[in-house]
Amino acid sequence: MIISNPINIRYLTNIQAEGVLLITRKDNIYITDSRYIESVNSALTVDDGIMVYDTRNLTIDDYENFFLFCNSVGFEENYVTYAKYKEYIHKYKIENIVETENMIEGHRVIKENNEIKKIKTACEITDKCFKHLLTFIKKGMTEKQIAVEIETYFKLNGAEDISFSPIVASGINSSMPHAIPTDKKIESGDIITIDMGCKYDGYCSDMTRTIFVDYIPEKQKKIYDLVLKNQLSTLEQLKDGANIKTICSQVQNSFEFNKFMLIHALGHGVGLTLHEGPILSTTNNQFLRENMVVTNEPGIYLPGNFGVRIEDTILITKNGCITLTNSEKNYIII
Amino acid sequence: MIISNPINIRYLTNIQAEGVLLITRKDNIYITDSRYIESVNSALTVDDGIMVYDTRNLTIDDYENFFLFCNSVGFEENYVTYAKYKEYIHKYKIENIVETENMIEGHRVIKENNEIKKIKTACEITDKCFKHLLTFIKKGMTEKQIAVEIETYFKLNGAEDISFSPIVASGINSSMPHAIPTDKKIESGDIITIDMGCKYDGYCSDMTRTIFVDYIPEKQKKIYDLVLKNQLSTLEQLKDGANIKTICSQVQNSFEFNKFMLIHALGHGVGLTLHEGPILSTTNNQFLRENMVVTNEPGIYLPGNFGVRIEDTILITKNGCITLTNSEKNYIII
Structure with missing residues (x-):
């Protein structure tokens, strides 16, 4: 197999460089x-056998000899570009190239203890940052x-890096789920x-909180309550064996009953990448498994008005789940 | 044509989102x-015709109708994964899919005036930062x-973002061209x-400077001089019509004459991405063209010891070139 995705x-x-395995x-x-x-040589020991x-x-x-006696050679069809795919076939003289269908990603979905420990630490640093x-944060x-x-x-x-460019969206900007921070100043009522x-x-780690400046306008309060209610009721259902589609549909139904919409997925797996399997959407009929780590992030967005999202990173366990980000979720007024 | 690369x-x-054009x-x-x-709707006007x-x-x-009467459909083979390539053929019912061979990237290599203006501004902010x-910077x-x-x-x-995670490599860490900043403290003699x-x-923008703390050890001075000499002599040769291979080979020869090696490319194009065409390497037989923007970054690295790199972002002109990053290149001792 040819492994090209640096995350895999x-x-x-444990090698962090540009190359293929x-x-x-x-x-x-x-x-x-x-x-x-x-740097690669200093990251490896003889025991790694690489x-x-x-x-x-x-x-x-040399390239042609690597896979000389192999009937087939696997590659990562979701990472390798079409141009690279053709190059591999030519360079390694591959007769039978095989899609590995997320073989390694499939393993990555279920986290091992040392991985959970690292995610936990990332979540703790995130709570401290919040x-x-x-x-x-001050007005102005x-x-x-x-x-x-x-x-x-x-x-x-203590963090090695950010896991994504932080979103700080105030007032009307909060109505865009993927807003980019602007020069807009924080004002009273935001x-x-x-x-x-x-x-x-x-x-x-991945966490969202929605907070208020000076006071909570009535309309925002109503929507905050609805989002929080759904975030909490989802938490009660996340556990080994739970059906993803069922959980997501409940949130969708609750939103639609109140004349709102769930416009993005309820959550996603988190690990070496910010977004990985499983996707928590109303079209995913898979089941949660022990030691998956996922986000739970319902949100409601009123274009040109405002938005509310509340998100935690969650560890799925045998009988329930453990919230790894633990910042306050009740009304926060600064 | 299907355009998937968000940069293209x-x-x-001018759309910045996740989607296909x-x-x-x-x-x-x-x-x-x-x-x-x-956000997409607010970025577009009727004049954009999108x-x-x-x-x-x-x-x-709907998907099958988009390309209903098209003989062939182009796609970006260097961006689209093999899995997406197959999905496109199926989803859009494409009979004849065609590699566009960097069609848009080819245009991007020659910068227009409004693009040069933006790179210039990025370079000015970089100089101010330096x-x-x-x-x-202080010891400790x-x-x-x-x-x-x-x-x-x-x-x-004034910058919208960093163009890459900055490299700050001191002492022995400087021997790795792609060092990641560590908790090592800055010391005298670094x-x-x-x-x-x-x-x-x-x-x-993209710029590298190598500076000294308190004094310049003799061996470091010798290598700094050699790198700077090559950076300056390269500057004299960068112009419309110059052969890339010839320029790079001269630096390689100069390094090898002094028993060192040029272990990475001499430079690369800069634009909407940090690394784009043309690559300035000893194997690229292409010619520079007016309004290309490239880096000029010779470097010498002594594993386990130290390294020196000096880099500017450069605009190629009809008769020469203009250095867009203008920070001091003579010895800087802090």
């Missing part, structure tokens, strides 16, 4: 270029300033949606 | 999901703290490589 390579080997009949081989040779090659030292024959923000600051503060906090307080997460040793 | 979509339409015989169509409908569809409102028949760093600070300061400076001083860039209205 990291999952299997070949699992051949004889050897495990990592091919990279001269820029990364030093041979590292520099592209400069490989001949056409606590910090509640004293940091811009959304951008708050977003930069989030990044700085994460990077100087609602602020803060969606943020960090990475700890490669593993992501 | 932004280049053509279809150029059909009749219409220009952008298909996105409910999360982005509001119809926006929500995936939720499209039927199987000036700020020279007063900010960690590489990470400096990297976070770079990001914060960019985001609060060499510090700072590679950074920002985005202004989508367009990137």
Whole structure:
């Protein structure tokens, strides 16, 4: 098999570089270029059983010999571009190339203990960041300033990186689920949606809170209550064996009963990437499994008006679930 | 043609979202999901001539009708995964799918005036950031703290974003061209490589400077001089019509004459992405053209010891070139 997705390579080997991993009949081989040779060699030990090659030292024959006695060679059809797919066939002289259908991603969906520990730590740092923000945010600051503060906090307080560019959307901007922070200043009466997460040793966290400035307008309160009610009722249903479609449909029905819509998925898996399997949507008929880590993030958006989203990162257990992000979800007025 | 690469979509339409752009015989169509409908509609005017569809409102028949009378449909083989390629053929019922061979990327290589203006602004912000760093960096600070300061400076001083995670590599860490900032503290006698860039209205800058702490060890001085000499002699040769291979080979020869190696490309194109065409390497036999924007970044790396890289973003002109990043390149001792 040829593994090209750097996330899958990291999952299997802990290597963080640009290159491909070949699992051949004889050897495990990592091919990279001269820029990364030093750091890759220092990340591996003899026990890893991985041979590292520099592209400069490989001949056409070398490439053709790697899979010489293999009946078929697997590749990641959801990562490899069509151009690369053709290049692989030619370069490695592959007679029978086979789609591996998310083989490694399938493993990644169920988290091992050491992975859960890392996600937990990322979530703890996220909670601490939120606590910090509640004293940091002041009227007159811009959304951008708050977003930069989030990044700085994460990077100087134990996180390796952000898991995505934080969303800080205030007032009317909160009606866009994927708003980009602007120079708009925080004002009295604003609602602020803060969606943020960090990475700890490669593993992501993801949390959203919606807070209020000075007071809570009646219409916002009503929608906040509805979103929170659905976030909490979903929590009660997340457990090993639960049907994803059923859970998502309940939220959709509750929203529609109140004349609103669920315009995005209820959640997604979280791990080495921010978005991975399983997707929590009304069209996914799969079942939750113990040690999956997923988000639970219902949201309602009124275009040109405002939006509310509340999101936690959740560990699925045998009999229920454990909320890994634990910041306050009752009304927060700053 | 089906355009899937968000950078190419932004280049053509200014839309920043998740979706695909279809150029059909009749219409220009952008298909996105409910999360982005509001922001896409607000980014477009009637003059753009683009119809926006929500995936939720499209039927199987709609997809099959988009390219109904087209003999062939182009797609981006260097962006689209093998799985998506198969999905497109099925979904749009395409009989003859054609690789477009970097059609749009080819246009992107030669910058228009409004694009050059944006890159220039990104470079100016980068120079200002470097000036700020020279007063900010103190012994005892960690590489990470400096990297976070770079990001914060960019985001609060006119840049839309960083163009890549800044590299701050001090002492022995500087021997890795792609070092990730660590908790190592800046010490007397350190060499510090700072590679950074920002985005202004989508367009990137890229600059590297190597500076010294307290004094310059003799061995470092010798290598700094050699790298700078090659960076400056390259500048003299960059112009419309110059052969890329020839320029890169001269640097390679100069390094090898001194018993060092050029282990990475001499440079790369810069635009809406940090790395784009043309690649400045000893195997690229193409010629530079007026209004290309490229980096010029020779570097020497001594594993386990230290490294030196000096890089500017450069605009190619009819008779020469214009350096868009203008920070000091003579010895800087802090």
